[in-house]
Amino acid sequence: AAPHRADLVVFGGTGDLAMRKLIPALYHCDRDGLLAPETRIIAMSRGGLADSDFRGKVDAEVRGAVPVEDPQVWARFLGRLHHITVDVSAEGGHAAHPGWGELAALLSGHEDRDRIFYLASPPMTFGPFCRDARAAGVVTPRSRVVLEKPIGRDLLSAQRINDEVGEIFAEPQTYRIDHYLGKETVQNLLVLRFANAFLEPVWNSLWIDHVQISVTETVGTPGRRGYYDHAGALRDMVQNHLLQLLCLVAMEPPARNDRESIRDEKVKVLQALRPISGTEADRFTVRGQYTEGPGMPGYLDEPASTPPTAASRRVETFAAIRAEVRNWRWAGVPFYLRTGKRLPTRRSEIVVQFKDVPHSIFPGGSPNRLVLRLQPSEGIHLHLMAKEPGTGEVALRPVPLSLDFASAFASRVPDAYERLLLDVMAGNPTLFMRRDEVEAAWRWIDPILATWEASGMPPEPYPAGSAGPASAHELLARSGRAWHEEE
């Protein structure tokens, strides 16, 4: 592919996401020769940094985290970096801030390049940023905007943000990022499903008992309370990452691999989700919050700049849901979703559990399972029953037929953000969420949130480092199922 000629403006450019994900991803793109010599990365923040300060910061904080084999490539990368100070709380509206004039001057004369505004900032800044950018005259026909998740905190706020952004950027210029869609295994799920013939005949309620989509994390939320108190696991992870995975598992085969066909099919899945509210929310959802565990503080005692509030006590750091897709293919198949912080292992996976054999002639078998692992090591594992070697009675044991990406393809697995940033530069929105998708997801999430909020009950406590609230186990145990926990 030809290297990309672009000006990338990152709002929130010195924040956690930029420093941990975006800058390293862009460095990798540069190292791989995918950025044209003139491509620039312009961070905007309140930081008051000169270009040289920002380059120094990236040198100090990022260099150690990426493999720098060639110091010249690193120096070239640092040379692409610029910093512009804008104060979003400046008197007289943002556009009045001198930073906008500086940005306009820096960009002027480069209207022929792709211009990308990456908003790595809280969702309430999206609308104001876009308006200011237009007022500053920096939005060109070749401009695109990238919006980080979550878009809003419920359907209404999401619609408002989409409207505000939509006044400046048309839908095809708007890239709503969900970095899970850039993960190798997630893209491979589409290939697995739609480039192989053997799965499709069994990919339905006749053969599949249930699906588990589980993203467990060992990290807590130190230093993130300001964001997390008003987000929680449902908004931070389920509304976007987990529902996107569910869509890819459940969608019908699209007719084409193009930007609209795949997204059209995903929306249909979201629209088919059975609504959960009221007493059903009590039965089919679980929310928890971690308390102190061995060597780990509870959520309320995590280091933060402000003391915990009523919102901190209410927010869930763990969520589990029994979802259902009401259509011909999936009727009656539970989709169990689970995510949480401070759990014993960091693992993201989709587990498709098949039904048991109709009649078993051997003792001790267990149903087949297809495990699509996104983390820690990306791979696909199909658990088949096999005979334990030996001369005595036939003994069965599940053995995995495994595809480990790192060893099957002796190449580096790129980070999700690399792939997605390159897609934005190439103008390919297939792996980004369309407005109707985001809104359909909120439409399903809202009644769950409303029920939780109305209940007045705090989330169920679980000790940090434990397997989560007991009710999450019961959610499956009452139908004789269990979360897939093996290594």
Ligand code: BG6
């Ligand atoms: C982010 C969430 O979107 O995804 C974080 O805001 C979470 O809370 C992260 O930790 C998980 O991403 P990954 O790629 O590490 O699974």
